[in-house]
Amino acid sequence: MNFLWRSEFMDKIAFIEEYIEKCNSTTSKQILIREINCTFKNDIDDISNGLNFYGYGSSISNEDYSEDLTKLKAILTNYKCDLQREDKIRTDELRMLELKSQITINNNNHNTNNSKSNSSATAIATVTINQTMKNINELPEDILNKEDSVELKDLIYSIEEMIAEKEKSGAKSKISKVLETIGNKGFDLFVAVAPYLIQAAATVQATT
Numbered sequence: 505m506n507f508l509w510r511s512e513f514m515d516k517i518a519f520i521e522e523y524i525e526k527c528n529s530t531t532s533k534q535i536l537i538r539e540i541n542c543t544f545k546n547d548i549d550d551i552s553n554g555l556n557f558y559g560y561g562s563s564i565s566n567e568d569y570s571e572d573l574t575k576l577k578a579i580l581t582n583y584k585c586d587l588q589r590e591d592k593i594r595t596d597e598l599r600m601l602e603l604k605s606q607i608t609i610n611n612n613n614h615n616t617n618n619s620k621s622n623s624s625a626t627a628i629a630t631v632t633i634n635q636t637m638k639n640i641n642e643l644p645e646d647i648l649n650k651e652d653s654v655e656l657k658d659l660i661y662s663i664e665e666m667i668a669e670k671e672k673s674g675a676k677s678k679i680s681k682v683l684e685t686i687g688n689k690g691f692d693l694f695v696a697v698a699p700y701l702i703q704a705a706a707t708v709q710a711t712t
Contacts, residue, residue, distance in 0.1 A: 520584045527577035533569035540576050596691035603698040639696035675708045
């Protein structure tokens with residue numbers, strides 16, 4: 505992930521948190537309400553809607569000011585959560601792209617100078633597949649239903665069979681098929697299976 509973008513994001517979150525904390529203040533409420541509106545009006549649509557301060561002018565009471573700050577605190581907290589949610593989605597997408605790239609590179613790499621033995625490579629993949637099946641079983645149904653789970657496991661076991669039989673082209677095809685299957689089902693499923701695919705692709709290359 506771009507370090508500069510990440511740093512700017514964290515600064516933004518810290519900035520919002522400062523104003524959320526200020527909403528607990530008992531002094532200068534009028535100034536704070538105006539300051540928050542001016543600071544965030546370009547980021548948060550209609551931030552001043554429903555505030556007493558902008559409905560009644562200078563005639564409103566301290567109770568009204570407190571109510572406005574409670575509303576603004578909720579608005580800022582929600583805005584912060586939205587930004588964090590977007591950040592997680594972006595981070596997950598970048599991680600998925602990195603993993604996809606690693607799998608694709610391994611799966612398409614035709615370097616025959618790998619010194620690993622066939623038995624060692626297969627043993628490593630065997631250890632990985634056991635954990636992968638456990639990962640799949642632990643996923644909730646809203647991520648992967650039972651029917652799709654069975655289909656995915658069958659695909660993974662077929663990769664193992666082809667690796668054992670040294671059918672490199674078939675194994676590569678199945679790896680690509682699994683990658684395609686999980687690619688649009690969310691980050692949790694992808695992370696559950698990707699380590700196995702990376703190892704399987706490397707194992708295929710180690711198999712002569």
